[in-house]
Amino acid sequence: MSVPFTEPLRLLTSAQAFAVAETIGTPAYVYGEDALRAAARAVKAFPNAFGLTARFAMKASPNAAILQIFHQEGLHFDCSSGYEAARALRAGIPASHLSLSSQEFPANFAELHRAGMGFNACSLAQLRRFGELFPGGSCGLRFNPGLGSGGTNRTNVGGPASSFGIWHELQGEAIAIAKEFNLNIFRIHTHIGSGSDPAVWQKVAGMNFELVRRFPSVTHLNLGGGFKVGRMSHEKSTDLQLVGAPVRQAFEEFAKETGRKLHLEIEPGTFLLANQAVIVSTIRDLVETGASGYRFLKVDTGMTEVLRPSLYGAQHPLAVVSRQPSGQTKPYIVVGHCCESGDILTPAPGQPEELAPRELAEAAIGDLLVIGGAGAYCAGMAAKNYNSFPESPEVLLRSDGALALIRARQPAEQVTQNERPVSW
Numbered sequence: 523m524s525v526p527f528t529e530p531l532r533l534l535t536s537a538q539a540f541a542v543a544e545t546i547g548t549p550a551y552v553y554g555e556d557a558l559r560a561a562a563r564a565v566k567a568f569p570n571a572f573g574l575t576a577r578f579a580m581k582a583s584p585n586a587a588i589l590q591i592f593h594q595e596g597l598h599f600d601c602s603s604g605y606e607a608a609r610a611l612r613a614g615i616p617a618s619h620l621s622l623s624s625q626e627f628p629a630n631f632a633e634l635h636r637a638g639m640g641f642n643a644c645s646l647a648q649l650r651r652f653g654e655l656f657p658g659g660s661c662g663l664r665f666n667p668g669l670g671s672g673g674t675n676r677t678n679v680g681g682p683a684s685s686f687g688i689w690h691e692l693q694g695e696a697i698a699i700a701k702e703f704n705l706n707i708f709r710i711h712t713h714i715g716s717g718s719d720p721a722v723w724q725k726v727a728g729m730n731f732e733l734v735r736r737f738p739s740v741t742h743l744n745l746g747g748g749f750k751v752g753r754m755s756h757e758k759s760t761d762l763q764l765v766g767a768p769v770r771q772a773f774e775e776f777a778k779e780t781g782r783k784l785h786l787e788i789e790p791g792t793f794l795l796a797n798q799a800v801i802v803s804t805i806r807d808l809v810e811t812g813a814s815g816y817r818f819l820k821v822d823t824g825m826t827e828v829l830r831p832s833l834y835g836a837q838h839p840l841a842v843v844s845r846q847p848s849g850q851t852k853p854y855i856v857v858g859h860c861c862e863s864g865d866i867l868t869p870a871p872g873q874p875e876e877l878a879p880r881e882l883a884e885a886a887i888g889d890l891l892v893i894g895g896a897g898a899y900c901a902g903m904a905a906k907n908y909n910s911f912p913e914s915p916e917v918l919l920r921s922d923g924a925l926a927l928i929r930a931r932q933p934a935e936q937v938t939q940n941e942r943p944v945s946w
Contacts, residue, residue: 531800531892533552533797534552534554534800534892538552538923539892540890542802542925546917547931548802548804549801549802549803549804549827551896551916551917552801552916552917553795553799553919554798557798558591558592559591561793561794562578562595564793565788566597568786569763569767570766571773571777572784573785573786574785574786574787574788575742575785575787576596576787577597577598577600577787577788577789578598578790579790580606580610581600581902582791582795582899583898584606584609584902585928586609587918587928589610593614593615597794598619598621599621603628605628607622617637620639621639623711625685625686635655635656641661641662642663642664643696646692646695646696649699649705652703653700653705658703660708661705661707661708661709662707662708662709663707663709664687664711665687665689665690665693666689666690667712667733693733697736707740708739708741709740709742709787710730710733710737710743712730712733712745730745731776734776734784740782740784741782741784742786742787743773743786745787746789747789747793751792753837753838753895754837754839757837760793769786770786791899792899797894799896799897799900801823801827801896803892803893804890805820805887805889805890805891806820806821806822807819816879817854817879818855819854819857819891821859821867821891822859823858823859823891824857824858824859824867825858825860826858826907826909828896829900829905830900831869832865834872835869835870836869838893839893840892840893841883841894842882843891844884844886847884850884851882851884852884852885854885860908860909860911862909907937910934910938912934913932914932
């Protein structure tokens, strides 16, 4: 019997989930091609007054097939390290479509920049290093605007508790370094956090014009990403048209006042991917801890594939998929396969150390558990090889319904291939 998934897991049918389990094995990530393309088109429609460059924050999930789909849809790419930039180049992305905003100045930076990659200096030291390497060159400046917002404190990347970007009160020092090396500062960039409050995001967008005024050469204003996405059915997602309309108006008003028609840039990651993938896993065991305890589902996935619940207390929709559903539900704590008490898939919201039973369809060993909202910051941020589990495969559900393997399951011997024996 095939049972349709509930709305939060609408990416797959139960028959397709079983097909993944039987042909690819579990656990496995499954991305929906149609969903990815639809998200890209929604981002490209962001309201703008004088042009838009939309970049995918590739740290959210850097698989080559995903990069290629977004490249086909006309997106550019935000890289958070030199390694990410090199990875994008290997996937066939032109260097001119890459922009680097990195905590660590890459060792291969000069090579990447000469190839055409853009750059935002994220500290005064980075700006000076860029000037030493490329005097008279063009770059952007990433500022910490003094205000941040995020789904949790760990995803807030603005304000005095964040190291990201040049503190906004140090504009004078940035101007002095730019003059010293005759640099053309063509872009101002800010990013305040992942899962930002739309109202705070709009406020910071407005604050950025004060930064632009200090840099007459700036032609591009990058407002980052961080658009809130509801993974759970009761959570709301950002309406890009609604949040973007006043931003477009602000650009138009700035142009009327100054004559400067700024090009808008945005860099979403979660918005493009969060609900565009699921993880298909298998229920391996069920255990109980008495009348005052809990009923546990043990699955063959966990923090090795989706770290967010253990790290943030993040919530992901879950669905038990059975060939013989009983029609009943039970409260379960869902735990991962790692020997780690924190490997929990049903923590309390925002409280990774607290348990919150989830009412799910009655489960049996061998049934599937599908984890929704697994597209962003899951495969790209997994606890790789913990307990020596190999990396899981990634699968693309094509527009025609075919399943395409876009990353094979890591061979067990590869987990230890870089180890070197010691002679005793």
